[in-house]
Amino acid sequence: MNRLVALLLIVLFSAVPAGAAARLVSGVSNDTIQITSSFDGERLTFFGTIAPEAGSEQRYVEGPFDVVIVVLGPTQDRVAREKTHNFGIWLNTEQVEFKRFPSYFHVLSSRRLLEIADINLLNQNFILPEAHAMIPNIAGFMKTLVFGRELIRLMSEQGLFGVQENGVRFHSDTFYSAQLTLPSSAPPGPYIAQTYVFQNGEIIARKSEGFAVRKIAFERFLAQSATQYPLLYGIACVVLALFTGWLGGVLFRR
Amino acid sequence: MQIYLPIAELSVNLFFLVGIGGAVGFLSGLFGVGGGFLLTPLLIFSGVPTSVAVSSVTGQVVAASTSGALSHYRRGGIDLHLAMYLILSGILGAFGGVATFSVLRANGQLDLVIAVGFVVLLGFVGILMLQEAVRALLKSRQGVVVRERLPNQHSWIHGLPWRVRFKKSRLYISVLPVLAIGLFIGFVGSLLGIGGGFVMVPALVYLLRVPGNVVIGTSLAQVVAMMAATTIMHAVQSQSVDILLAFCLMVGGTAGAQFGAAAGQHLRGEQLRGLLALLVLAVAIRFGLSLVLTPDDVFSMAVTSAVR
Numbered sequence: 199m200n201r202l203v204a205l206l207l208i209v210l211f212s213a214v215p216a217g218a219a220a221r222l223v224s225g226v227s228n229d230t231i232q233i234t235s236s237f238d239g240e241r242l243t244f245f246g247t248i249a250p251e252a253g254s255e256q257r258y259v260e261g262p263f264d265v266v267i268v269v270l271g272p273t274q275d276r277v278a279r280e281k282t283h284n285f286g287i288w289l290n291t292e293q294v295e296f297k298r299f300p301s302y303f304h305v306l307s308s309r310r311l312l313e314i315a316d317i318n319l320l321n322q323n324f325i326l327p328e329a330h331a332m333i334p335n336i337a338g339f340m341k342t343l344v345f346g347r348e349l350i351r352l353m354s355e356q357g358l359f360g361v362q363e364n365g366v367r368f369h370s371d372t373f374y375s376a377q378l379t380l381p382s383s384a385p386p387g388p389y390i391a392q393t394y395v396f397q398n399g400e401i402i403a404r405k406s407e408g409f410a411v412r413k414i415a416f417e418r419f420l421a422q423s424a425t426q427y428p429l430l431y432g433i434a435c436v437v438l439a440l441f442t443g444w445l446g447g448v449l450f451r452r
Numbered sequence: 453m454q455i456y457l458p459i460a461e462l463s464v465n466l467f468f469l470v471g472i473g474g475a476v477g478f479l480s481g482l483f484g485v486g487g488g489f490l491l492t493p494l495l496i497f498s499g500v501p502t503s504v505a506v507s508s509v510t511g512q513v514v515a516a517s518t519s520g521a522l523s524h525y526r527r528g529g530i531d532l533h534l535a536m537y538l539i540l541s542g543i544l545g546a547f548g549g550v551a552t553f554s555v556l557r558a559n560g561q562l563d564l565v566i567a568v569g570f571v572v573l574l575g576f577v578g579i580l581m582l583q584e585a586v587r588a589l590l591k592s593r594q595g596v597v598v599r600e601r602l603p604n605q606h607s608w609i610h611g612l613p614w615r616v617r618f619k620k621s622r623l624y625i626s627v628l629p630v631l632a633i634g635l636f637i638g639f640v641g642s643l644l645g646i647g648g649g650f651v652m653v654p655a656l657v658y659l660l661r662v663p664g665n666v667v668i669g670t671s672l673a674q675v676v677a678m679m680a681a682t683t684i685m686h687a688v689q690s691q692s693v694d695i696l697l698a699f700c701l702m703v704g705g706t707a708g709a710q711f712g713a714a715a716g717q718h719l720r721g722e723q724l725r726g727l728l729a730l731l732v733l734a735v736a737i738r739f740g741l742s743l744v745l746t747p748d749d750v751f752s753m754a755v756t757s758a759v760r
Binding site: 233234235236237238274275276277278279280281283286287288289290293295301316346348349351352353382383384386413417418420421424425429430431432433434435436438439440442443444445446447450 | 455463514523563572678683684691698702745754755
């Protein structure tokens with residue numbers, strides 16, 4: 199928090215006034231998020247200021263600006279499945295696979311997205327969740343559209359996809375900050391936060407920051423053993439089970 | 453207190469896990485069954501991915517059955533010769549079960565097959581047990597002494613070839629039905645994440661006429677060995693065994709089982725069997741409803757590849 203206040207002060211004093219060419223000076227509160235045994239989600243703060251282009255004659259930039267922050271998690275192949283009623287029971291019959299689909303996607307913006315810019319511009323830059331499901335798919339256009347929309351809905355219900363149209367707050371004309379709570383279900387891996395600065399419906403500056411969500415210590419050890427030494431891991435599970443069972447019998451023997 | 457499960461990749465309340473482990477352990481101690489058939493559904497209904505639930509419960513079943521198997525072994529209540537045949541065929545069946553498990557998971561039909569498996573298996577066993585228990589209860593109320601069928605009564609099973617003498621069980625029977633029971637339990641147990649004790653015990657008693665003093669011990673020994681092998685297979689094949697989840701369940705389970713066993717002494721055998729039958733049927737009906745009723749959401753999603 200202290201670091202944040204210090205940065206805020208530095209940014210406020212260094213931020214000077216005007217013009218169209220602008221650059222973005224930004225940061226994120228954590229560069230790694232550590233998953234420990236008590237991990238229950240984590241709060242991240244994004245902040246930054248809009249400054250004149252480096253080396254330009256301008257002394258200050260002129261607003262108003264809009265800021266959109268897109269946080270993208272590692273990609274996975276995901277399928278959306280549909281149950282249908284057959285012979286009296288419900289079973290999965292149709293499915294569409296989405297290759298390299300983001301496991302986490304959140305958009306924070308300072309205003310309603312459609313007021314900030316044109317929908318085509320937003321889609322081109324993958325700012326809207328729907329853009330990720332519109333990538334051409336072998337399943338065909340209509341099916342991809344339906345299943346993609348449902349997949350995004352399911353992801354949103356789990357808190358993995360979301361849009362917060364008041365997530366970015368301006369503290370002055372050029373300084374903003376935004377907070378995001380990463381849920382405990384957010385998958386580990388590399389994350390990217392893309393920040394876009396809009397003015398009059400156009401992107402005038404952009405910057406991306408990376409941060410990582412990592413299992414550490416014991417959690418990391420367990421997850422790695424399970425994938426790298428599955429046989430030993432399995433044997434360890436069995437030994438643990440046999441020991442616990444034996445110990446239980448000894449402790450409670452009457 | 454939340455605890456993060458590294459394989460399931462979600463955080464769950466620690467007391468909830470130990471609590472359901474304890475509650476199921478209590479019931480398993482009460483009825484003398486492994487409890488996998490209750491624990492797997494409970495985990496699935498509380499949001500743990502089906503594949504992680506099935507393979508982690510496999511580990512918990514090993515722990516739950518070990519203390520029982522050891523105490524039966526000390527009392528000489530295990531026919532090791534018979535258990536060996538059951539274990540070898542059981543492990544063979546488990547290979548099939550684990551392979552089927554992976555194929556089903558890839559096709560998105562795992563949940564369906566597990567639900568259907570639970571409905572058919574538990575429904576069938578539950579109805580049989582309920583019938584038997586009700587009959588016994590009615591007869592005991594009328595004052596009739598219930599006589600179990602004598603072990604020397606023969607059926608078609610005793611006419612099969614390749615007979616082997618099992619000294620401890622005082623049996624001279626064909627190995628074919630023994631191997632068939634082992635294969636079936638191995639396959640079903642590894643696919644559904646249950647020990648299969650509640651299928652094994654009736655099969656040994658009614659099909660093979662194994663005497664009562666070695667039935668439970670032999671079945672427990674088979675469950676321990678087969679589920680241990682299955683745990684390793686799941687760990688290698690689907691890498692979905694969550695050791696932390698399994699451990700929380702084990703701790704609750706082994707403690708709960710002791711209280712359950714103590715409580716069980718206050719109830720009569722046929723009452724216990726009747727209650728167990730109702731419990732088994734309840735689980736079967738719960739799964740049956742999930743198949744038949746219109747789901748809240750006809751759409752579902754799953755990850756098919758690791759994070760990149």
